[in-house]
Amino acid sequence: MSVHLSANKKLEFFDLDISLSCPNGKMLVMIGPSGGGKTTIVRMLAGLETPERGLITFNDEVWFDSSRGINLPPRKRRLGYVFQDYTLFPHLNLFENAAFAAVDRKEVDDLFELFGIGHLKDRKPYRVSGGERQRCAICQALARHPQLLLLDEPLSALDVVTRRELREELKKLKERISFPIIYVTHDINEALFLGDEILPVVNGRADGDWIHRAIGGDSSTLSPSRAARAPRLALAY
Amino acid sequence: MDLASFFITLKLAVVTTLVLVVLAAPAAYLLAYARFPGKPLIETLVYLPMALPPTVMGFYLVMLMGPKGLVGRCWLALGGEALLFTFQGIVVAALIYSIPFAIQPMKAAFQKIDRRIIENSYVLGLSARETFFRVVIPNSKSGIVAAAVLVFLHSIGAFGILMMVGGSIPGETRVASIAIYEAVEMMDYRGAALMSMSFIPVSYAFLLLVSRLNKDS
Known part of the structure; x- marks a missing residue:
């Protein structure tokens, strides 16, 4: 496989x-x-x-x-695809970004805990650091069960x-x-x-x-x- | 002062704005992203109402919308009433007259969106239609509001084209700009001055909103 x-x-x-x-x-x-x-x-x-x-x-x-x-x-x-630059949706907060195509929205919280960005879930992408944005992008990709x-x-x-x-x-x-x-x-x-x-x-x-x-x-x-x-x-x- | 004409102007501008923003958004999206043969020719045609004298536009609309014109005949066949010298008629005229002002700001806003967030949406499983509503529209709000404001202002200012298509029927097609013209013709300068003055704060406030939006985006 x-x-x-x-x-x-x-x-x-x-x-x-x-x-x-x-x-x-x-x-x-x-x-x-x-x-x-x-x-x-x-x-x-x-x-x-x-x-x-x-x-x-x-x-x-x-x-x-x-x-x-x-x-x-x-x-x-x-697929899950994390791009070179940040491609989070600017109009959504981090949680909504990660839940954008999530199979189960409840999993997003667990993913955020795993990547240590749980406290930032209400922030918009432009208000967090580059590393936090990329972590969120990885959560977004994983949440759709690629x-x-x-x-x-x-x-x-x-x-x-x-x-x-x-x-x-x-x-x-x-x-x-x-x-x-x-x-x-x-x-x-x-x-x-x-x-x-x-x-x-x-x-x-x-x-x-x-x-x-x-x-x-x-x-x-x-x-x-x-x-x-x-x-x-x-x-x- | 002819209050009924103000009501007609407002009704015309609101209807035109709502209809045009909804219809022009997908067209602007196609012009921003789609590739098809003859695109520059079609795009130029879309912007033509901006370059033609309103009376020229009005003339062709009279020809088309009259009972013997192509559009007029189809409309009658579909069970509609005559289009010329009616409110529906001036709505059609105002729609065509304002198309470029709806398309241009929305197209610019759509083009400003990073191509990669649209690709990301496709990769995440959304169709082109879902992407349009869930990603493109929410990220182009200022362009859409700018288009709406410009169409609104352009519609309240329309004169020549409405005169040709709608004439000046009180309570039906006589809009404020025509009422001002007629007041001057009848040497009612006081009435004309009052009506004219009431335009200034409205237009000024809306323009201010547009420049604010441009700054924000």
Whole structure:
């Protein structure tokens, strides 16, 4: 039982050509330089982006199949998706945000306790910190009982301390759930700490040597355009 | 001072505002987000009433809404009474006259919404319609109120187009702006002055509201 994707798409700077799968209960971490196609892959899984050719299946369900013209809309894929930036609904307080698509509203309180934001449930998103907003976004995603959780750099906009705390919380969360999680980051520490499997993605393709090259600092093998776009890796902590 | 004409003006402005805001919201949403062939041409057509002289608009409406016009014939066939020189007729005229003022602020408000919160709503299982009501509308309140205020003000100020379509039937189609014109024609300057003056505080207060809303958003 797993999620599987193989997809091709012509992007502005390169052709995306990738294949991945992740079994239930495991976390697959996609890592690589910014602009390498990781977010596009996650958006394809979510149904927000359409591959030119490819197949996306979840367990026995076919979500996308270019050869048969199947493309299940995002709302029918029963996903949890935490975006890079905060995408909470500005007109709702944190509780209503998390309960937006909740299967059972009573569970939201438990989730808020688990993530330590119970005291903030009446606040609007603009009145809480970035870390609290991201915690709420994770609660929102979990409350709808997703069958697949997509986390696209959920910690990248946070300060170092909050980032560490939330990383621990995600690790604990991972042990409690039974569905696959696809996690995107450009932080090697985060990938090693959280991932059951790591998939480096560079210029739209799986590139197994990328971590080795990045840690070794062997810049001669990085193309100039990629080096310019890649952020320095956060290895300091 | 012709109080009945003020009542007609108010009734016309309220009906036009309510109907137009409800009808224009989905259209503005389509113009803000949907991609379809010929979109710029259709959008320009929607804004045309803003650029045409009101009497030109009025002329075409008279042609269309008259008993021999396309709209007039359909309306009669559906069991309606004649449209020209009736209150319904001037409502139709005011609706068309104000379309751009309803569409533009709402479209701008819809476009200001972060695309990602709409995507998040889809991912969370909502359809496009549910997303419109649960996410788009609550986050565009100021644009919708601005549209309503502009349509209201534009409707109370309408003159040429209403004159063409509705004439000046007391208690039916004679609105305050026409009553002022007629008072001046009959050299009743006192009546005209009183009626004119009563417009200023209303228009001023509503404009103030619009600028306040723009600032808040």
